[in-house]
Amino acid sequence: MDGYSYSGRKPHFREELTLVERGTPMGEYLRRFWHPVGLIADATATPRRVRILSEDLVLFRDGAGRPGLVHARCMHRGADLFYGRGEEQGIRCCYHGWMFDVEGRCVDMPMEPDNGCKVRDRIRQPWYPVEERYGLIFAYMGPPDKKPLLPRYELLENLQDGEVIVADDSNLGSGGYGIAPCNWLQHFDNVVDPFHVPVLHQSFSGIQFVAEMGVKPDVQFEAFEQGVRSEQVRDLGDGSKLRRVTEALLPNVRVVPSPRLAMGPTEGIGFVVPIDSTHYLVYNVARAAPGTDLGAIRSKPGGKDWREMTEDERQRFPGDWEAQTSQGEIAFHSEEHLASSDAGIAMLRRLLARQVKLVAEGSDPVGWTQTPGEEWIRSRSGNFTISAEA
Template sequence: MAVIDDGRAYGHRRGSFDAELAEVDAGTPAGEMLRRYWHPVARSTDATSLPRDIRVLGEDLVLYRSLTGTPGLMLPRCCHRGTSLFYGKVEDDGIRCPYHGWLFAADGVCLDQPCEPDRGRNRESYRQPWYPVVEYHGLIFAYLGPGEKQPVFPRYDIFEGLDTDTEEIVIIDHFAFGGPSDAPCNWFQTHENAMDPYHVFILHNAISGPQFDPKLEIWPSIDWQRNDLGVTATQDRDLPDGMTLHRVTEVRHPTVRVIPTPTLTVLGKTNNMSWALPIDATTTRVYAMVRKPKDRPPQGLPVYANDKSWFDLTDEEHQIYPGDYEAQVGQGPITLHSEERLSSTDRGVSMVRRQFKEQVQRVADGLDPIGVHFDEAQALQSVVAGNYIVGPDTDIESVPLSETLRSA
């Protein structure tokens, strides 16, 4: 009997994921590359005198803040007899193990061994495994890689020069500005979405109803460009009044996405930036940093039927009005790359994947990946993403770098 192949599901084999995109654990190629960068691991308010369990890149850690204000991040298993520092006592100089009282500074140095002669004659020879941290505008960032490859901590021009009388920076950690804090899926399938502008017209318009500024419903011309920091998408929409909405979105390797406000509440250079945190291979958190006037909300969130927020939807309404959370979590814990059929509109996604895998290979070859610097003079980075309203005679190519358009 002839075999009929009419596309039915019978006999369909389960596919596989691309480990170079999805893995995050230490020792894996992608996990080692990710460990060459600083990652946001918690809000500053999460570091207190009560130790807190956190998970980053598949590693279980304990976060605390000493009584003098210094945050610390280290492995929870005490190097002495192995109990958890989650139950430790935080003091002025660090955290003290609850079992035998060994006191560790934020850099892991043992400061006191109260049960030993002279409170530890050789205490300096013991060290609790630790990671360096930096606080930046309400987020705690950690570097989990080798010490000799630790880059300078990057800062961003859109968060510099804050007028503290009228402005503030807020941290948002619910998924895609409309969802729970943690998503039960691989981080990369959430990250590459930033270079998929076409989904806006279907998911955020045709399926769930218009959720953003009406100008974004206009079909644009789209182009993608690779650069030495990541991939950029430019979208030009011809407006009815003869002007052009020039919208620039960035994905910065490895986990940063810079997406201008979809409500167009900020014109010119964007006021926000997001980081995807791979908690582990199947759990993701997104931290967003937003600069805003003190008397205004951060930015508009997606709205659904009857002006409901994502959190107000019933289970049935999540089916009727899916958003980014449903679309990305719906791909499974780790999407099956072998089963995808990418097309021409997925060019930006393909570029992000290709560049990511190239950097994985660079680290495997003993080289430094893109976007890391070791000179403090290179710590400040300039953002080009934004919403720009320009005239018919404007040189579009120069728009992202033009400060004169900030008040357009």
């Protein structure tokens, strides 16, 4: 990769934190957890392409309503199962009609003598287990004996009257839609970077959220077992203070309270999912009123929807997309100059590096469990008011 260098050395990035291919340290660490691969409605009889952790897969639903996730290339002679179709018992390849159930078993070989019954049991289309929860389809792509329980997030379980769980795959934050063309860690770093808010989202681009967010916060970072927390206190000048708590939870979960300052505990979480080493997607899930479109709750820098902005307008009203993708496909860590305001980022990378090493050495990472009852994840994130007397 070409690039500038402050140091005179070849610029480089921390591969163990960024690369997600199978066999890389981070790729193997992430493969110890469940990751969203689609919204529940994405799995239908019409196959849908899924790319995650640099693997090309196909998502479908069989006639019994079971979702399935298989490698895109048919094990017979490699036709793309995207061109197949979901049928009663599985997904049928368009080329010679082999059909695979949701666990990759070949259940039909219509052009073979006896329907292939002599050979069918000896082969298996590569497949991954999936589970549906919180409006999402989660997949596990790691070693079968290391499949953990699918986590339960306390903040998504205690629904108030009239609330439902809504999920969205289109919203990256302030501006930016769908798939971002840069490494996932650039987004995860940003979760523990509260100091960018008064600059990028206010003094630079006008008020992208609400005026109170433009106040420079006093920030305390805290590394704990499961992640990094930042506690931001803003003096609102009327005797009250805003206490805002944001968390990055291992391996890739963001718990960020409303930047428009809905008060109280945070109502949703986001999964920062690497598509490959140079692209990522965020799946957001939240408690909300029925029909709420999470994708529609986003900033309008300069009064415009991000998709309608020209490059010239993005230059005048940059948001998270512009800041993070412009750091490069994979930001060169060798060229950074981390300052005291980056303490949370240093903590997060240290935690991730330790977990990656644990997995490489054969241990189980933090947040991984096969013990029922231990799959609960709790958060202290939210927007809270500290009154004058407090």
